[in-house]
Amino acid sequence: MRAYLYDNLDTDCREPHELQPLSPVSIKELEQSGVLYWQLDLDKDKCKEQVDNICKERNYMNRDEITVSKDGLGDLFDQKIKTFFTEHLHEDEEIRAIIDGSGYFDIRDKQDRWVRIEVQAGDLIVLPAGIYHRFTLDMNNYLRAIRLFKEDPVWTPLNRPCDENPYRKSYLETLVAH
Ligand SMILES: CSCCC(=O)/C(O)=C/O
Numbered sequence: 001m002r003a004y005l006y007d008n009l010d011t012d013c014r015e016p017h018e019l020q021p022l023s024p025v026s027i028k029e030l031e032q033s034g035v036l037y038w039q040l041d042l043d044k045d046k047c048k049e050q051v052d053n054i055c056k057e058r059n060y061m062n063r064d065e066i067t068v069s070k071d072g073l074g075d076l077f078d079q080k081i082k083t084f085f086t087e088h089l090h091e092d093e094e095i096r097a098i099i100d101g102s103g104y105f106d107i108r109d110k111q112d113r114w115v116r117i118e119v120q121a122g123d124l125i126v127l128p129a130g131i132y133h134r135f136t137l138d139m140n141n142y143l144r145a146i147r148l149f150k151e152d153p154v155w156t157p158l159n160r161p162c163d164e165n166p167y168r169k170s171y172l173e174t175l176v177a178h
């Protein structure tokens with residue numbers, strides 16, 4: 001995983017979009033936006049054990065797997081890719097353990113700048129409820145992830161603007177506390 005400020009250029013979102021000069025964002029800075037990160041072992045059994053432990057600690061009761069690719073999503077590919085890259089929030093954490101391939105999560109920081117988080121196999125990230133974000137594949141067009149959920153595996157994006165949403169408001173309160 002590495003994170004950096006996004007350049008906001010209007011070119012293919014699957015390109016790296018590194019702001020020049022490169023402006024890295026540390027794990028600590030991501031934590032200030034409520035984003036959590038774990039580096040998982042690449043060994044399948046050890047990885048499963050680590051994910052199971054995180055699930056126990058953080059009460060993630062359900063999981064499924066998603067393959068974000070033309071093959072994986074079939075006829076829904078174009079529609080899903082568009083939905084993922086439309087700025088949105090969720091009323092629950094978004095928890096993704098990347099098990100193959102790569103892609104980018106973009107999150108809005110405290111100053112409403114886009115921070116791009118490049119993820120690949122072995123990265124587990126948690127986006128807090130209420131954070132504005134989006135997702136895109138990179139030029140390899142393939143990512144496989146375990147999706148973890150606190151309760152039912154629901155995935156409802158609420159597109160920006162939804163500033164009056166109670167989860168958005170609670171999220172902003174956590175930022176003030178930092
Ligand atoms: C990498 S999983 C697909 C993207 C997704 O689930 C999501 O919520 C993007 O914001």
Ligand SMILES: [Fe+2]
Pocket residue numbers: 088089090094133134157
């Ligand atoms: Fe999302």
